[in-house]
Amino acid sequence: MIEARNITKRFGDFTALDHVSVDVPTGSLTALLGPSGSGKSTLLRVIAGLDRPDAGTVSLDGDDVTGRPPQKRGVGFVFQHYAAFKHMTVQENVGFGLEVRRRPRAEIVKRVDELLELVQLKGLAKRYPAQLSGGQRQRMGLARALAVDPKVLLLDEPFGALDARVRKELRAWLRRLHDETHTTTVIVTHDQEEAMEVADRVVVMNGGHIEQVAPPRELYDAPANEFVMSFVGPVNRLGDTYIRPHDVELSLEPNGATQEAMVERLVHLGFEVRAELVRDDGEELSVQLTREQTDALELAEGQIVYVRPTRQTVF
Amino acid sequence: MAARAEALPLPRSWPSGGAALAVAFSTAYLSLIVLLPIAALVWATHAHASWQAVSSPQAVAALKLTVLVSLGVAVFQAIAGTAVAWTLVRDSFPGQSVVNALIDLPFALPTIVTSLTLLALYGPRSPVGVDAAFTRWAILLALLFVTLPFVVRTVQPVLVELDREMEDAAASLGASTFAIFRRVVLPNIVPAILSGVALAFARAVGEFGSVVLVSGNVPFRTEVASVYILGRIESGDPAGAAAVSVVLLGIALVVLLGIGAIRRRATRHDG
Numbered sequence: 020m021i022e023a024r025n026i027t028k029r030f031g032d033f034t035a036l037d038h039v040s041v042d043v044p045t046g047s048l049t050a051l052l053g054p055s056g057s058g059k060s061t062l063l064r065v066i067a068g069l070d071r072p073d074a075g076t077v078s079l080d081g082d083d084v085t086g087r088p089p090q091k092r093g094v095g096f097v098f099q100h101y102a103a104f105k106h107m108t109v110q111e112n113v114g115f116g117l118e119v120r121r122r123p124r125a126e127i128v129k130r131v132d133e134l135l136e137l138v139q140l141k142g143l144a145k146r147y148p149a150q151l152s153g154g155q156r157q158r159m160g161l162a163r164a165l166a167v168d169p170k171v172l173l174l175d176e177p178f179g180a181l182d183a184r185v186r187k188e189l190r191a192w193l194r195r196l197h198d199e200t201h202t203t204t205v206i207v208t209h210d211q212e213e214a215m216e217v218a219d220r221v222v223v224m225n226g227g228h229i230e231q232v233a234p235p236r237e238l239y240d241a242p243a244n245e246f247v248m249s250f251v252g253p254v255n256r257l258g259d260t261y262i263r264p265h266d267v268e269l270s271l272e273p274n275g276a277t278q279e280a281m282v283e284r285l286v287h288l289g290f291e292v293r294a295e296l297v298r299d300d301g302e303e304l305s306v307q308l309t310r311e312q313t314d315a316l317e318l319a320e321g322q323i324v325y326v327r328p329t330r331q332t333v334f
Numbered sequence: 335m336a337a338r339a340e341a342l343p344l345p346r347s348w349p350s351g352g353a354a355l356a357v358a359f360s361t362a363y364l365s366l367i368v369l370l371p372i373a374a375l376v377w378a379t380h381a382h383a384s385w386q387a388v389s390s391p392q393a394v395a396a397l398k399l400t401v402l403v404s405l406g407v408a409v410f411q412a413i414a415g416t417a418v419a420w421t422l423v424r425d426s427f428p429g430q431s432v433v434n435a436l437i438d439l440p441f442a443l444p445t446i447v448t449s450l451t452l453l454a455l456y457g458p459r460s461p462v463g464v465d466a467a468f469t470r471w472a473i474l475l476a477l478l479f480v481t482l483p484f485v486v487r488t489v490q491p492v493l494v495e496l497d498r499e500m501e502d503a504a505a506s507l508g509a510s511t512f513a514i515f516r517r518v519v520l521p522n523i524v525p526a527i528l529s530g531v532a533l534a535f536a537r538a539v540g541e542f543g544s545v546v547l548v549s550g551n552v553p554f555r556t557e558v559a560s561v562y563i564l565g566r567i568e569s570g571d572p573a574g575a576a577a578v579s580v581v582l583l584g585i586a587l588v589v590l591l592g593i594g595a596i597r598r599r600a601t602r603h604d605g
Binding site: 051067068069088090091092094095096098102103104106107108115116119120147148149158160164166167269324 | 444472499500503504505506507508510513517518521522529600603
């Protein structure tokens with residue numbers, strides 16, 4: 020269990036964290052989600068001991084570690100830009116934590132072997148980081164962090180520097196890894212899809228504050244405020260009302276509750292079709308449809324349709 | 335040489351177009367400015383068959399002193415220069431930009447002025463009560479002064495570029511501050527240190543102006559090679575001077591090649 024209490028951290032005039040408190044239950048996979056500058060990475064670095072908070076406390080498994088250097092916290096840290104030791108081979112990188120702990124040679128070799136197997140880098144043990152792809156480097160980074168059997172695993176935008184396909188693969192792989200090891204894990208990301216996909220719990224941060232802590236589904240269905248509503252998924256804002264693009268019903272005939280709108284643009288994304296509408300009151304509305312719905316309505320650009328929100332949120 | 339390369343069928347690895355032009359220019363430039371004078375020097379030596387000048391005890395003593403002191407200076411600057419570069423990059427203190435600018439000053443000062451200054455400061459009438467004039471210590475001080483910028487200026491940019499997160503990673507993996515420096519930072523800056531060391535050594539070997547006044551030029555004791563060479567010229571033995579110069583150059587070349595080899599070993603991972 021990670022408990023951060025009233026953490027405040029300033030960099031000059033900028034307040035990165037303003038009295039932030041958060042709990043991460045043992046064995047969970049928690050995402051810190053927020054835009055850049057929201058304080059999510061700073062919070063992670065404070066938990067790791069890489070940044071010292073101006074106020075507040077951090078405890079790991081009931082142990083107050085606020086004054087303790089990163090060396091003595093038993094955390095594994097994975098960096099966005101890998102932080103690979105450039106001058107060491109893959110196996111030396113992974114074995115580094117055990118090496119500085121002066122573990123017996125045989126034990127290090129065995130453990131490094133297991134980890135390279137786990138992250139599927141077995142054949143590349145003697146390579147240098149410069150000879151690896153981004154995805155391979157990050158898997159090495161994970162193996163290196165796991166080598167010292169950390170109490171908690173902290174990942175700072177671990178897939179942020181990778182291309183979309185590799186990112187998706189590694190996400191799924193991380194989730195599987197967590198399901199096997201149950202290491203308490205915190206992942207920082209600015210990508211709501213990533214947070215929803217891998218995490219059990221999502222902590223939404225903004226401007227040095229926490230906006231909401233909830234499981235992914237609840238976050239989407241019952242956002243605590245406008246910020247969370249618009250950050251965790253696309254949303255139409257009409258005055259005080261927020262409507263998700265898939266919560267709009269389209270018909271060709273008006274009835275009492277509908278409003279007239281014109282199809283300005285249709286974007287075909289395979290199974291999904293996105294329709295950009297302009298209502299007769301001038302408000303723009305983005306609607307998400309399936310291909311079947313579009314075909315049934317014989318939707319075309321310039322056409323007049325009648326819209327009715329099936330679900331809307333007012334804060 | 336470049337013209338010939340163009341006339342022949344080009345090997346596949348031979349640079350093409352602009353690159354070939356660049357190679358041609360570099361080769362011609364290097365030949366004209368460096369290789370030609372050195373060739374002339376070697377030729378001057380050989381023509382007068384004056385190799386015995388090199389083996390005279392006084393010449394051997396001067397060469398030995400020069401190489402040993404230069405090696406000492408290079409090793410000292412490796413440590414001190416790295417420390418200065420570290421302070422300039424990693425710490426922030428008032429007057430930092432002034433200190434940063436001061437580093438290059440030894441380059442701007444005419445070396446004979448350096449010699450005069452050091453003589454005034456560490457000579458018989460020393461205001462600080464240290465009389466090192468006409469000793470080997472004086473040579474060391476003069477050479478340290480003129481070689482200060484090299485290691486600082488080669489290490490500084492590498493430290494600026496060094497990924498700080500490597501150090502964070504090492505810390506989170508349990509490495510002590512000392513272990514982080516020795517096992518993570520040092521291996522990454524060693525190539526730059528060696529570059530600076532090579533430059534400092536080369537400068538020290540050939541240094542004349544800053545040494546000539548403070549060293550006293552006592553044969554067998556404080557006479558460095560460059561001063562000995564001037565002595566040969568003044569006594570009407572330019573061939574002997576050339577011979578000693580060639581030996582000095584030869585030793586310098588061997589040391590520089592050695593440093594280069596270590597440097598390549600240290601950067602083998604930048605695949």
